[in-house]
Amino acid sequence: MADDLHHAISARLTGADQRYTSGRRSLVDALVDADRPLTAAEILVAGGLAQSSAYRNLSVLETCGVVHRVAGTDEFARFELAEDLTDHHHHHLICTNCGLVTDFTVSDRLERSLEAAMERVAETTGFRPDHHRLDLLGRCADCGS
Ligand SMILES: [Zn+2]
Numbered sequence: 001m002a003d004d005l006h007h008a009i010s011a012r013l014t015g016a017d018q019r020y021t022s023g024r025r026s027l028v029d030a031l032v033d034a035d036r037p038l039t040a041a042e043i044l045v046a047g048g049l050a051q052s053s054a055y056r057n058l059s060v061l062e063t064c065g066v067v068h069r070v071a072g073t074d075e076f077a078r079f080e081l082a083e084d085l086t087d088h089h090h091h092h093l094i095c096t097n098c099g100l101v102t103d104f105t106v107s108d109r110l111e112r113s114l115e116a117a118m119e120r121v122a123e124t125t126g127f128r129p130d131h132h133r134l135d136l137l138g139r140c141a142d143c144g145s
């Protein structure tokens, strides 16, 4: 799985005239190991990376569609690997107090209901949905109570 992933990322970068350098691979590895979207600062710490080139590399990965920016509630951008690369469709729990974003999945049955709802939207509005996001906003376990 990990080899397939790196191969797919390498191909995507090559298609954009970019190379899959060791620095970029370290960023990807940090995201692979994480179980939630990470801020740029968290990626640097997790990957043991120096700041100088890491931000530029992260931006290249984002431009090439390897990494996606996750919408949050605070000022920190968070990043995760693109869903079409990881094949892990999921949703996000977003803490409106501390900004923490965690992944969660819903049942296949609910996913099918969402797909059906999207088809109805297309019929009634002419808007053609490609995919969906489902964010839950609230308070994380640490910020709750
Ligand atoms: Zn929180």
Ligand SMILES: [Zn+2]
Residues within 6 Å of the ligand: 089, 090, 091, 111, 114, 132, 134
């Ligand atoms: Zn879904």
